[in-house]
């Protein structure tokens with residue numbers, strides 16, 4: 057099993073380019089089956105979630121070429137509307153294939169998707185939205201089977217602005233007859249990027265980022281070359297690492313407004329932050345003060361995907377921070393591991409109370425989900441002494457070249473197999 061050995065206490069200095077956003081690349085890959093022409097996506101990060109999505113595309117009959125960091129998808133010979141369970145259980149985003157495969161074949165069969173164990177993660181909003189478009193859905197033996205002779209545009213009001221449901225409905229509506237309106241749609245930047253990608257293929261999608269998305273169905277989509285937006289969660293993770301360790305880093309490729317909620321908190325913690333276009337420069341003394349409250353909410357609020365990493369920062373900020381996780385039920389699994397490093401954290405349901413201690417100390421800890429794993433790494437970088445972070449399989453799902461990028465900033469981190 058791959059493991060990090062981290063010698064904490066180094067300050068971080070240098071520049072990094074953000075990878076393309078995992079949460080954009082995954083729906084874009086699913087969207088590539090909407091056309092039988094070639095789709096080329098540049099800057100595709102080498103992470104296991106992407107590799108698994110590419111495997112799913114291969115399973116439905118697409119031909120994939122990887123050239124350096126580009127993925128070229130040719131789905132002209134795609135034949136299958138079934139996504140095998142061994143792949144869906146690895147990857148929550150396999151659910152996007154429902155929308156795109158339905159559009160392509162008028163049928164889709166998928167088993168319930170897996171992914172990080174951070175809560176119940178139902179897909180009822182996805183399915184309710186698809187039903188509104190005229191899809192017949194049968195759920196049996198862990199499988200979801202969808203069929204639609206015709207996909208017809210409709211008004212859809214989401215009970216909650218779910219990112220995945222918004223994207224899936226867009227994928228199913230893009231070639232439907234007539235107009236679909238999604239109200240209370242998620243506003244995340246990744247949805248805007250999906251809109252831009254689809255429109256570049258000839259779709260007619262408007263309003264993404266603003267809560268109401270209007271999709272006018274078109275007859276056909278064509279192939280394109282596209283570069284997705286930078287990964288705000290990856291960028292945020294490095295910014296948090298530098299805030300904890302002290303130093304000065306520059307991240308390029310992410311518009312500051314895409315992580316404004318984090319930047320606001322980091323300033324309150326005492327970091328100096330300068331921004332210009334898509335460049336973010338953070339300076340930290342490493343001596344931080346706590347903020348009173350951080351609460352995760354849909355965009356533009358504080359992202360749940362940075363909650364764990366930010367909580368690691370709170371562990372050594374002077375004062376007490378109240379963290380409230382509103383999106384996922386069980387997103388504090390890492391807290392017990394941080395305690396092994398000397399953190400003072402009390403978790404009750406969706407709330408964590410974190411009392412800052414002077415320093416964390418090195419410990420042997422286990423990563424049990426993607427962002428929780430990243431939190432343990434950033435905590436270990438700031439801790440005194442050596443830490444071992446066991447099981448990198450979760451971290452590898454979302455961070456390309458994680459240890460390489462951290463080393464470039466001056467961190468002492470190495471990957472070993474135990």
Ligand code: UD1
Pocket residue numbers: 078079080082148149175176177178179180181182183216217218219220221242246360361382383384
């Ligand atoms: C996406 C992101 C994930 C991020 C999350 C919230 C991708 C590939 N993943 O996940 O990294 O943490 O947004 O920003 O983009 N819900 C329902 N029913 C549904 C769908 C969602 O009740 O049908 C609930 C979920 O349980 C959760 C909330 O809605 O409490 C938000 O989930 P959602 O926005 O759908 O997250 P994902 O799309 O799964």
